[in-house]
Amino acid sequence: MRMLIRNRCRYLVAVRMSVLTAGLLALATLVSSPAAKASGKLSVRTPDSEIVNNRVVFSTVDEEIRSPKSVTLTNSGLEPLTISSLVLGDSDEIVNAANGRSGDYKRAGDFQILNAPALPLVLAPNASLELSIQFAPQRGSGIIQNSSTHSTNAENYATLSVSTDDPAQPIFKIPLAGLNAVGYEGNNEPAAAEISRSFGWSTVIGTELLKIGGDKALVGEELYSPYWVRADASKPLLAWPLARYAARKTGLQGYTKLRPKSGGTDNQILVFEGGSDESGGENQRLLPKISVDGTDVAPTAGTIGRFPNGPFGIKLDNAYINDAQNTPDQPHNWRIFPVRDKNGALVPNHWYGIVDPGNKNPTPESGKNYDYQDGVFLLANVRPESASLNPATPGLTPGNSALILFFRSAVSGTLTDVNGAGLGFTSTQRNNNDTFTSTPSYNAGLLRLSTANTGTLVLTTADSSPSRTDNNLVNGLQLAFDGRSVPFTASAKILGPLSQIAVPPYQQAGIFTGPDQDNFIKLVARATDTNTIGIEFYQERRAVGTTISTVSLANPSTLQSLELYLTADPNGSTIRSAYRAVYADLDTGVVNLPGTVTLAGGDKGRYFDLQSKAGIMAYSKDSPSIQIVYDNFQVLKANP
Template sequence: MLRVYIAWFDENPSFRRLRRRLREYRAGQDIGQLSNTFSVARAAQRTFPATLTDRQFVVALFEQTLGRRPERSERAVWVQRLQDGQTRPGLVARVSKSSAFKSRNAASVATTAAYAGLLRRMPTGTELSAGGDAGDVLASGEYEDRASALCNASYPDFCIPSEPPDLDCGDSSLLGRVDFRVAGEDPHELDQDGNGVGCESGTTTPGPGGGPSPEGGIINIYNDPWDKLVIRDVLPFSTARTDPTPAKRVRVRNVGTARLDVTEVAIEGSSAFRLVAGQARAFSLAPQQETTISVEFRPGPVLRGKGTQHLATMAVLSSDRGQPRDEVFLRGWQARDYENNVEPSRAEIVSTIGYTTNVGQGLPRDDVNAGEEVRSAYWRRAGAGAVELYPLARYAARVSGDTGRTFWFPQGNSGDRRTLHIFPGCRCVDPTLGTGGQNQKLVPEYTAVGGGVGQTRFDPGTGAFGLAVNSSGELTHSDDSLNTDGGHTYRFWPARDRTGELLPNTWIVGQDLGASPENMGTKNYDYQDFMWVLSNATPAQPAGA
């Protein structure tokens, strides 16, 4: 979106205009539609008036976007495209996606994205000239001051924003944390007995939600597992071909003081989603009672392209006087087939699960940052409680046996790898005849090595830690210096919720196999072989710090 704006106007938008255009983009407008909108602006018309001939338009476009006049052969090609029916806004959008334009504007776009995303302002001319990426901004005093202003000083162990909204111990913003220090005013009243300890073990209400208990029935609805995905209102699915996949569920809890009557459960949007057979569409819950609603994903065949993203809303109508309609957003990725060029990109994975993080497009080489990427070989626990590393996606080869053994390790001792989980294969003769177990999936299941319950939470103490995974005979690390030829196999991006807001101390992690001889140098730079969400973590030392 930012690149096509620069292509039209040769400058950055204001932060206010950028936010508005981003909302339109996230609401469904594509780059072509935004280019159409920009084309009628007065500033665009001054550079590209409608009176220009096709030849003049192409020359003006090259001069503004690439800083040079087109060669005669280039001009002929682009003029012919216009004469063959390509619109002028479409041509501008196409140029904005070109490698030449991206390369010319890579530094300024990275700097602008970092300032807009992390500081909620546009960089000044001096800052733009100096450059810098998200790692530089994270290391800046201004970001530290902004983070401190967002975080209430009553809670020193990790970031809790000041009210509004009012939070309670079951709210998703706390990520299930308990027994943390409370000092000062305690505006959220998380220390009920005044002993300096917030949300003491055994006294919290399970599930995200709701603030103090008002009178009447109060609905609290959230996905499963909300505390690991760190987003409560999106339920993600995936499949390939039209292979059936297990149903998923949301939890509905009455956190009020009287009976809650759910009068209707309805799915609006893509017909690929449906309530499971026998699922009640109306029910009642006593105070503090909880039930589940199960949904399945049954899309038809993909008719063109590599896959389709399906979107729907599950609306739950109830007697909650303050919120008679609550919603869960249903998202599904349906691939035309398994593996290779029909897998979803990392951006499609992130979008389908419900994050709005900019993880970049294409196949960035090791020395190129992708989107909002923050480079840090090692990480630290951000606050009290455990660090969480929860699988978001697994899109590598289908296998019969277990694969993708995932570790964490202390900085300075990569040999002391602590196993968290592994992804089961199909345990079949020919994995290519089906899904290949927990491969080619969003939010795949995981186990311990040899079976049993795998781990996603760990406590690294106060020291820095790195991540590693062993798959297909290849061991890769978040510290590039530990990888074959120093390959950049892990990328980290700050996680944003469905509205675009940063989730505190939460990161999207993408990993790419194939750098080592064991995998025959098949690295393709897609960074979605494995993906996780890392929470309660902060960079130990961002690049440039």
């Protein structure tokens, strides 16, 4: 049962006016009729634009009203520009809301334009209008116990829409985000997933909870690399500070440094200034300032940019990104995730780095609680030292011969079967038992390649499942490919008979596509009764499963083969399904199943990715093992 520990709502009306920039009145003229030519051009400058451009990000604690931020509108055209409206409305990022949290994206009332001008307003060429925007939360945030999410009402999103007569972009939308922490320190702080969404990203952190845990096991889209290199050797590494939710104390703290792989002296990037005042100083906030020569300043590329010549690690205080450099009593202190924009597209060479320094068995001095937001960074212009770990490396194009597996010969350099023969598949769908040193999602002893005759792969099922919160699927064999622009079909042929699939609904066999065991689409055969198999088209999104459609096939004991198809169109963001059943006296031909999955927001980019995933799965949760014989698996180009 969910219990709101604290949900204090305070309605605040901020009455504060800012003065327009010097000379503005001489440059801007109020008009009553649209006489200006429509050839002006709107340019927008937002604060923190080097970190998050065309977005305004606020943070506060316990509904405290903090300083406003400025957005500058400039006419960079050659003719006058008319601003006709400034409207605060809902956020269009609602598709990426945490489960049950769509109301967080309808919070226009939490933001105010303190110096809204009379409209319409005409800006002469090169003239600017500076808007002062304030975040004033109109609801209290609280902690929910026994819930899959950390807090309620902490995230607040809206959009400022600027309408002009700029013919190229008549409506310019500026996303607004306000993070209202429940309170100071401890369990009152925001979770790493909430911080990531505040910057407009759809990166999957893997949990909405505050405490992620210190085990050396990857969560969400996390990638572990002990060393990193600059992606573009002509440009600096940039470690932008995104958040600082450490204990409030005075003095310099949070020393962030580079540690060269070759050894030598650490290279300091930045240091935080503490603060003991009620508002947390430069702790307990997003986008904190850093200390430069004893002065608190907003970071710039000039102050934090570094040019390491070779591979490097990163440390915050004594917490290293390379686990081998941490002391034995320190667990996994850093977690690194690729940055994805609101549509799920990778932002190449940009990483969301979160750190929780300290030792195990925390004492009041250690401060370790596994929340991984004592320091939060945007690492830019870097990639893993090993190029094979880089998710921005495009996969093969659908139809490539390496994506067509007929199991007629062993394939070197791929996952192997019980006899050491390469299967052609390159990875397994990671499950929640995988760690840095073990891979329970892969069991070669349950796989057997038979190259005789036409070639087959025999998969013996394990007591496992990818569904909902199980996430312990064994041998979800998969291939990676570039699924961004070419429609593709993932298909497999399973040889009959299939009478061994007899325990509904837990014995299943088929194909899947999707990024992980909380987010995938499958087409499987499963038992419905003693003499019927159901073909199920199923989607799981954020560990919530939905059956799209089903169809029944009688007489599985006489079924000679079953072909399954998932066809995906990245242009329409859709996935459809079909099957073909062959009996001795009947061939159904290709039959389309009802229903279409349409992907949006971050889901779209993760399914249609530089390294999209598709493969085969078979399992028997809470039921006897069975053997499934695959004749082939293919990822081919398809008609949309």
